Amino acid sequence: MTAMTTALRLAPLFRSGGAQRPGAAALLPVASFAVVTALLLLVIAGARVFFSWDDELASTYQMLAVIALALLVVPLATVGASAAKMAARRRDDRLSSLRLLGASKATLGALTLIEAVTLSALGALGGVVLYAAAAPAVGLLAFRGEALGAGMWMPWWWAPLIAAAVVLLGALSALAGLRAVNVTPLGVRTRQRAAKSPWLRLLLGLGVVVLAVILVQLVPAFGEAGGVIMMMLALGTAFGAGLLALDLIGPWVLRVAARVQHRRAKDVESLVAARTILDDPKAVWRQVGGVAVTSFVGVFAAAGLAFSQAMASGEPGAGEQYLMVDISTGVLVTLAGSFLMVACSAGLNQAAATLDRGPVLVSMDRLGMPRKTMSAATARAMMSALWVVSGGSALCALLLVAPLIGMALFMQPLAVVTVVLVFAAGFLLIRGALFLAARLVPGILARPERVL
Amino acid sequence: MTNLLSVRGLGHTYPGAHAPALHSVDLEISRGESVAIMGASGSGKSTLLHALAGIIAPSAGHVLFHASTGPVQVDTLNDDERAKLRREELGFVFQQGLLLSELSALENVAVALMLSGSTRRDAEAAAAGWLADLGLAGLEDRRLGELSGGQVQRVAIARAHVTGAQLIFADEPTGALDSTTSTEVLDLLLHSVTQGRTLVVVTHDPDVAARCQRVVTLRDGSIVSDVAAANA
Known part of the structure; x- marks a missing residue:
């Protein structure tokens, strides 16, 4: 039986075990993934407006949009990593119990992945809703004397694309986060470097x-x-x-x-x-x-x-x-x-x-x-x-x-x-x-x- | 000996639990006494200690503590009042020490006094005195990770005594120690009883219980025996 099969069977138990944890510990990662998704969608929608221009000043606007996006990458990645770390903390006692029962590191990794994907997917879904709610307000921002307005609405396929990117970010950050902790049968501790x-x-x-x-x-x-x-x-x-x-x-x-x-x-x-x-x-x-x-x-x-x-x-x-x-x-x-x-x-x-x-x-x-x-x-x-x-x-x-x-x-x-x-x-x-x-x-x- | 702690009909049920952790407990503890609370895991001994010390608010019954300022009905106090009672009147020594890992040995002891309003200078001077008395002179600036298990427990004992607390609660204070260090730690705790303090110790260890004056045994949340210890 592969680690992923075992993890898929155990995942529902994890979900029920999580109900007794402090609420904020579960909600915060989901809320953060939602904010990341919404911000990404809003920023990309705004940038798309700039890239629809083709006059002599358009290239300057496009360059500035790229700089703004680049500046947002570091905090965006930090939120992703933090959300994943938080999600890891949420399941630590259950992970250590499973380790005590003899679960392999691969099974724990797969479980981490499943939960990270679930939480980030829920967050991404919330983020799309948040984007839809915020887009009209952000659309009031004016560039070149005109409000962004309807330009903030992107073709529908952008939403699943960005959501998938956020889920990928959550999954990768979770796996990276798991490397930073020691899961032992006696508990989970931050790895000391x-x-x-x-x-x-x-x-x-x-x-x-x-x-x-x-x-x-x-x-x-x-x-x-x-x-x-x-x-x-x-x-x-x-x-x-x-x-x-x-x-x-x-x-x-x-x-x-x-x-x-x-x-x-x-x-x-x-x-x-x-x-x-x-x-x-x-x-x-x-x-x-x-x-x-x-x-x-x-x-x-x-x-x-x-x-x-x-x-x-x-x-x-x-x-x-x-x-x-x-x-x-x-x-x-x-x-x-x-x-x-x-x-x-x-x-x-x-x-x-x-x-x-x-x-x-x-x-x-x-x-x-x-x-x-x-x-x-x-x-x-x-x-x-x-x-x-x-x-x-x-x-x-x-x-x-x-x-x-x-x-x-x-x-x-x-x-x-x-x-x-x-x-x-x-x-x-x-x-x-x-x-x-x-x-x-x-x-x-x-x-x-x-x-x- | 005068009464220090009177408990009547004490009961406690944890949220979501089907059975009570404590049920109709009556207990009297006198000043200058050493009392061991024994029982199997889940018998309610730690819950009893937590209720006596105002760490939890019991679901039923009354706990009357004769504090230095007069009698206090512990079970009716709110969170803040219970916290004040703990920092000003009680001392604690736990199995894991439960000290602040970021602080040095000296600071861990001094914090207990600073919480009651002492200046840092005074608190650290008093703390240094207690650490020296307990054989930790020269180790004041060490972090907890740099001390042995026995030394950490000595720091915890110093912290429990530095405020002048008359009632010391110890929860499995020797549980994580080897037999020689256990004896040393217990000697220190019992020494404070000879100086007029009162000690309530929760333990699994019959040897520890045997060195106290009284042994109270719990089963399924109720007291099943309350006798003078054999060695007392």
């Missing part, structure tokens, strides 16, 4: 930043030598290098900030929050890394907005004027979409971490720690990491755009204020997601024997 030298990462990261800054300085030279394509290539490489530098330096920065916070901690909340980060800065980084990308994008967005507004204040033709306004709309939509996905990812990661920390929560409860303090300690760890990460990555991006945009950022304060407001809304969204994840705590404390 040996910590690599933080100094090496720091040096590498700083090296990459220097290279990116040099590359940005050379952008005009690339433009002269190879035209717009070479210039865009150099900019894209500098952007990618900036993101790589963030990933290399991020955990180290978090560790340093948490050490300071730990030294200064006066109450239990800050002490536990600082220790949570110090315990595994890389794990915390993985939870908030999406914000780093979004903040990085945000500074580019502010620069783009300031630049477009500075250009619009001259006397451009009608086409150019629309382009500048449309860039503003585009960057804000991209930023909002990016934050929405980061919030989903943060909520999911926090929910998974809350389930992982079940025994610690029970311990704190028995010690008499007020539940408000428990939630506050967890939220503080995440939010302080978020501030450090967003501040650091914004600074990193500023280093890269300053030579290009320079004073335009400061000459157009409205652009900066707009982006700051989007950031504030994004942080509130993330805080809300963390609040929702904290709703799992009462369920864990009500049945402590499940986690001990």
Whole structure:
């Protein structure tokens, strides 16, 4: 009997076993897959409108649409991976029981795949409905002076195509997630990886930043030598290098900030929050890394907005004027979409971490720690990491755009204020997601024997 | 000896369970006593400890605790009030230690005091004193993963005592330890009884029970015997 046949026979039992788990643990992955599907459909529908144009400015719009799509890929993939990880947590005790009964790793893999496909398919279905509900509102967005309107409705076959892509993403992420945990007959534990030298990462990261800054300085030279394509290539490489530098330096920065916070901690909340980060800065980084990308994008967005507004204040033709306004709309939509996905990812990661920390929560409860303090300690760890990460990555991006945009950022304060407001809304969204994840705590404390 | 804990008609049924985990339990525990609660798995001994300690709210009956501030009807307290009672009046030692793995040994002990309003400096000073008394001087900054099972239980014992709790609850405190370390841990717990504290210990181990003054045995959620221990 193959592993898949066994898994297919066991899958219905899994479904019934899941009914007793905390509700949010099951709903969050489905909701996140729904958001991913809806956003993908909306973004692609919008991009299709751009690609239906064929005048002289059309290629600029199409290039910008591709950049926006590329910027959304990282947070999109993060949500997919987080949803899959969350789904893995949901079934962990049943997986370990099956392992105890002698189920092979292949059977567990097949079961994981079946459940991931089921959850992501349900989410994708919900996402199509969400897309249909949101399309009329998004259709009100105007580009080149005209609302997107009916352009937001795509041929029907796009829906199953995108849904299938999301299901594939869910399945692949679930399998990747399963590799990151040890399923033993005694339980499921996150696989511990040996910590690599933080100094090496720091040096590498700083090296990459220097290279990116040099590359940005050379952008005009690339433009002269190879035209717009070479210039865009150099900019894209500098952007990618900036993101790589963030990933290399991020955990180290978090560790340093948490050490300071730990030294200064006066109450239990800050002490536990600082220790949570110090315990595994890389794990915390993985939870908030999406914000780093979004903040990085945000500074580019502010620069783009300031630049477009500075250009619009001259006397451009009608086409150019629309382009500048449309860039503003585009960057804000991209930023909002990016934050929405980061919030989903943060909520999911926090929910998974809350389930992982079940025994610690029970311990704190028995010690008499007020539940408000428990939630506050967890939220503080995440939010302080978020501030450090967003501040650091914004600074990193500023280093890269300053030579290009320079004073335009400061000459157009409205652009900066707009982006700051989007950031504030994004942080509130993330805080809300963390609040929702904290709703799992009462369920864990009500049945402590499940986690001990 | 004066009464510390009075239990009348205590019962508890978990949501969805067909049979009660505890049924009509009556029990008196005096100040300075060491009481072992024994019974087979599922007999209700951990549920009894959880109800006595205000970890769960019982479905029926009354638990009266004579706290340092006066008598407290534990079964009528809400979640927050029970949490306050646990952090200010009670100490806990569990089989798995149930300490915070992120914190150092010193911080784990100090947290108990910080929750009651002590400053970090004072809390850590008091915690260091307790750790030294329990033979853990020099290990204050170690994380739990860097300590042996016996050392982790000593940290848990320090945490249970540092607030000045007069009633210590221990749930299988030696369950995960070898016999030599078990004896050492039990010695420490019983030593606190000689200093006027009260110990309620849930155990499967007859040797542990034999070292307490009283042994209460449960079967199917009811007390079937309550006798002085043979070695007491």
